[in-house]
Amino acid sequence: MDTTTIGHMWLVMITIVPMIIVIAAMVARAKTTIPPKRKRPQPPPVAEGAPLVGVLPAILTKTLQTVICDQYLKLGSVFTLSSFGIKVTFLVGPKVSTHFFHGTESEISISDVYKITVPIFGKGVGYDVDNDTRNEQHRFFAETLRPAKLRSHVGLMVREVEEYFGKWGRCGTVDLKHEIDNVLLLIASRCLLGKEVRDHMHDEVSSLLHELVSGLHLTSMFFPYLPTPAHRRRDQARARFEEIFYKIARARTSSGHVGDDMLQGLIDSKYKDGRATTEAEVTGLLVALLFAGHHTSSTVTAWTATRLLHHAEWLHAATEEQRQLLRMQGDGIDYEVLLQMDVLHRSVKEALRLHPVTPMILRRARRAFTVQTEEGNEYQVPEGRMLASPLVVNNLLPSIYREPKAFDPDRFAAGRAEDKVGGELAYTTFGAGKHACMGEGYAYLQIKVILSHLLRNFKLELVSPFPETENMISMRPKGEVMVRYKRQLLQFA
Numbered sequence: 001m002d003t004t005t006i007g008h009m010w011l012v013m014i015t016i017v018p019m020i021i022v023i024a025a026m027v028a029r030a031k032t033t034i035p036p037k038r039k040r041p042q043p044p045p046v047a048e049g050a051p052l053v054g055v056l057p058a059i060l061t062k063t064l065q066t067v068i069c070d071q072y073l074k075l076g077s078v079f080t081l082s083s084f085g086i087k088v089t090f091l092v093g094p095k096v097s098t099h100f101f102h103g104t105e106s107e108i109s110i111s112d113v114y115k116i117t118v119p120i121f122g123k124g125v126g127y128d129v130d131n132d133t134r135n136e137q138h139r140f141f142a143e144t145l146r147p148a149k150l151r152s153h154v155g156l157m158v159r160e161v162e163e164y165f166g167k168w169g170r171c172g173t174v175d176l177k178h179e180i181d182n183v184l185l186l187i188a189s190r191c192l193l194g195k196e197v198r199d200h201m202h203d204e205v206s207s208l209l210h211e212l213v214s215g216l217h218l219t220s221m222f223f224p225y226l227p228t229p230a231h232r233r234r235d236q237a238r239a240r241f242e243e244i245f246y247k248i249a250r251a252r253t254s255s256g257h258v259g260d261d262m263l264q265g266l267i268d269s270k271y272k273d274g275r276a277t278t279e280a281e282v283t284g285l286l287v288a289l290l291f292a293g294h295h296t297s298s299t300v301t302a303w304t305a306t307r308l309l310h311h312a313e314w315l316h317a318a319t320e321e322q323r324q325l326l327r328m329q330g331d332g333i334d335y336e337v338l339l340q341m342d343v344l345h346r347s348v349k350e351a352l353r354l355h356p357v358t359p360m361i362l363r364r365a366r367r368a369f370t371v372q373t374e375e376g377n378e379y380q381v382p383e384g385r386m387l388a389s390p391l392v393v394n395n396l397l398p399s400i401y402r403e404p405k406a407f408d409p410d411r412f413a414a415g416r417a418e419d420k421v422g423g424e425l426a427y428t429t430f431g432a433g434k435h436a437c438m439g440e441g442y443a444y445l446q447i448k449v450i451l452s453h454l455l456r457n458f459k460l461e462l463v464s465p466f467p468e469t470e471n472m473i474s475m476r477p478k479g480e481v482m483v484r485y486k487r488q489l490l491q492f493a
């Protein structure tokens, strides 16, 4: 090897090799400093089912509630049920429900779901109008249903209840579900629609409401304007409602008479720009309130009465509370006395937990979003996906409710307050967030007026078996709720 060759090799060793090492090290370092590319989360797991029909056979054989429970145990708190290409992603429990309840309309849409109410409520209100107008109309509801206004309705409710049950005999047997439905319609007639309707048109308005409700069935969810007989009757009923309210509103304006009802509240409502509500809007908003408030309150009152009559210890506790109030406050019932009916209040709340009026709350994802599950998974829910928050499962979660299937109103008592301990979204039977029920206060008032009257004036006994739930669309008690009554004033001396 000559010196030139040796010199060349040294050159390679001392210059080129270190350069290669430095470059290699730089590349290696560069490799480690580039953040690893984040993998996009997977969509929620889909429950296994037969091709095309998916989970439908399981739902038909086992009930929807059982299927949701099974899949929750198998797949965790976020999963998808699919049938005939329709996919619904279920979000079970408070941890995964924040975006569902608090997302904006452009992220999580309620109007896409409730568009089906447009032919019932009418054009120009609710889910027929843009978001800003709807928010203003919600302000009218909030104003009409605020506690200061409700206070004056208690006297009207009490009068209706006393008059209705005053017509019962000394003793007898009745279908309590049917009786509760009737008395609540009278209250709605008086408090919502006004004295004119209550005194002269109650029967007509009751059958119109019936036609509206019957116009909302499975076909109308997909083809709301199909000219079926039920849809025709719905449209005629809607038109007649409009005639009735037009007439009353005009008569009030020309005579200067101011009503003490929600109809008046809506007539007097004004948009931000000073525009008054039109007669068509007033009609639509009233129909919306009737729709939101009647069936729901009637279902809960029937379930609470049935539960109290079925659980002797709670019937005793609720009766003793009435005895105590009679002793301390006399036999008058007003807003303040109703607020003191704590056992009764918790009994209604507990009946609602076990028998929510709707099995699930629905929304549609207008934008994709990610959700972290309580099991530590992360999923991306795609844009356009139908979403469901299943009350029938959320209300029975053992992580929130001790012995969740037991009827135990004390779980909501101070000190235990399982719903509060479970966090803001633990008890969503009245919804939550922006769309939380606006009639919760009104509902509790009328339910407590009815049940306290029954406890104070009758001895009641459930004579039919404890009812099942009608089905997963109407969560009412199935069949008749037969109750034997005997007139008996509650003694407190």
Ligand code: HEM
Binding pocket: 110, 138, 141, 289, 290, 292, 293, 294, 296, 297, 300, 352, 357, 358, 361, 362, 428, 429, 430, 431, 432, 434, 435, 436, 437, 438, 439, 440, 442, 443
């Ligand atoms: C115990 C009886 C009731 C129950 C269980 C109940 C339940 C609910 C639920 C779950 C929602 C939310 C729906 C959703 O997020 O999609 C809701 C909304 C609503 N409820 Fe009730 N409700 C009851 C009684 C009433 C009454 C008596 C009224 C009025 C007279 C009323 C007026 C409303 C209104 C206006 C909304 C719509 C709120 C919005 O979209 O922003 N509810 N209710």
